[in-house]
Amino acid sequence: MSIATPALSVLDLVPVRAGQTSAQAVAASLSLASRADELGYRRYWFAEHHNMPAVASTTPPVLADAAAARTSRIRLGSGGVMLPNHSPLVVAEQFAALEAIAPGRIDLGIGRAPGSDPVITQLLRQSGTTSDVERFPDHVRDILSLVSAEGASVRFTSGGTYDVHATPAATTVPEVWLLGSSDYSAQLAAAVGLPYVFANHFSGQGLERALEVYRSGYQPSEAHPEPRTFVTANVIAAPTADEAEARALPNLRMTARLRTNRPLIPLETVEQAVAGAADFDGLGESFMASARANWFVGTGDSVAAELRDFAGRHGVDEVMISPIAGSYEAESTDAAAGRVQTLELLAAELGLAA
Template sequence: MSTAPGSAPALSVLDLVPVRTGQTSAQAVTASLGLAARADELGFRRYWFAEHHNMPAVASTTPPVLIAAAAARTSRIRVGSGGVMLPNHSPLVVAEQFAALEALAPGRIDLGIGRAPGSDPVITQLLRQSGTTSDVDRFPDHISDIMGLVAAEGATVRFTSGGTYDVHATPSATTVPEVWLLGSSDYSAQLAASFGLPYVFANHFSGEGLERALELYRTQFRPTEANPAPRTFLTVNVLASPTAEEAEARSLPYQRMMARMRTNMPLAANETVEAALEGAADFDGLAQSIMASARSKWFVGTGSSVAGQLRDFATRWDVDEVMVSPIAGAYEDEPMDAATGRLQTLELIAAAL
């Protein structure tokens, strides 16, 4: 679906459940669930949790658990995964989890599936100790398995020796979670097109390859009954504050986190804005260059300026929805169990659009 020039796209939220210095996991999760409830009130279309492991600044390790909690605290917004990193899990377990979620919140569950590990090689090895589940080459087969398992008719296992065995993710499904394929490469775009699935390009990572991925997806899309035409939206990092100066200051903790990741520096919980400002002279030229490059791809400013960028972005790429990852850092005196800067970001953008 396209967006008319200047019109407002629908907005959704991607949440990594960020953890700041001094904050507990319980406080970070409480803050994110409060943000999900407010996004529901503000009219956002969907709220997705990412899957990342063993990261000091990220608490979104188990999307299904967070989705269940968010679904219980909301009434309208779609909730889902952005995404489940499928090679880390058994397709049957994923199907059962999301069939159960669909039963908890019928018509509101999205199953976003990705192929990346979501962590470092050590954690990836620990996650993938279940034999063929970790076979990345079987990723397309596992997607097919999940789609069959969550359907009301279930899936059929055919034995090489003859005979069949019926398998259902849940005993009596009346609705199914909506499956989305996620990625940041030509491969993911072409796979989504071949399955006739909706597709999300992970533009918030770097944005490289976006134009080609969308072209491949749209031109190679194979219509299905559920999806007669290609459906896609894009992700972007955003930050809105009452003033441009505050927005830039709140972006610094995330800029510095990106520099640490890209230069293999030790990772830590997100700095406060004050700590990030005080440490400005600590980083060398390479780190500063990485920070500047990351910042150039983000939408940072006042609510009206960011809303304008989102409109232009949606029009340029012909999408009617944009999923925002709110990257606002926190000041030291802000409550640990609330996402003050991220909440402000969503409220200001929603009001401006």
């Protein structure tokens, strides 16, 4: 299948580089969201991760609210809310409120993974039975009911019901997506009749299988009569291939740290990454090589061509990019020059509707 010009969207983990405060990292991401809106990107999602020195994206609904105040067209949401960490009612209320703030522009992407280490996961899940991962399908269905105009009903064993609404008078609802990096969420999304996104930027393995499971098993729903999906990718575009590869180094080295269980640190600058080139042994180098093979790194025209091919091979009309370009030490800590550059170059090459 050939996709002439796939739509582009953005996934943001709000990276924190060396010497940068959380406030500066958030300011840089909000500025990036505003620029994505101006350039014609379709949606902008914030991830949920916890207790990581290089990631400030802990609360997607808070960040989406701040982005809503700085944008006018782009869809905003979560990629995703890690549902086992939260009460379904709280999630439903947060995103119903966002939908009231920016009607018709809110996406609620839901994931099943914890998004952190076991200690933080335990702290987040001190909420009784709502933390039961095995009840994930029930909690997804609960949210779908709670955000609808009809609401949900609690049925008592002694008889009778109690109506619950995430918001008093909804006229529009957030669009719910299921996210995953295995067949599990693909199967659930198909069974419930929801849109689905495979976390290719995170895993890179099993994409074809997950899409086949989703599409072949899809059960139409009233809101979504046809299966709907897009793919994610780690992306860096720069004026030259050499610059793009240099800007990839900080995140490649962060990947090696994660895979080899080294202490996590703020994202290195390009200069720090180059200076530490000998830090990793063969295993670390292999992890970096494996990650790099799954990323899209190069000039604007080369990356745009690769993304067109990627979308065509997987039969989707949209690619959500995670712009992971690192920063040089001289670049402002209040902005993300490499990430802005990536968005601008790809928008120009793919002719996004600015």
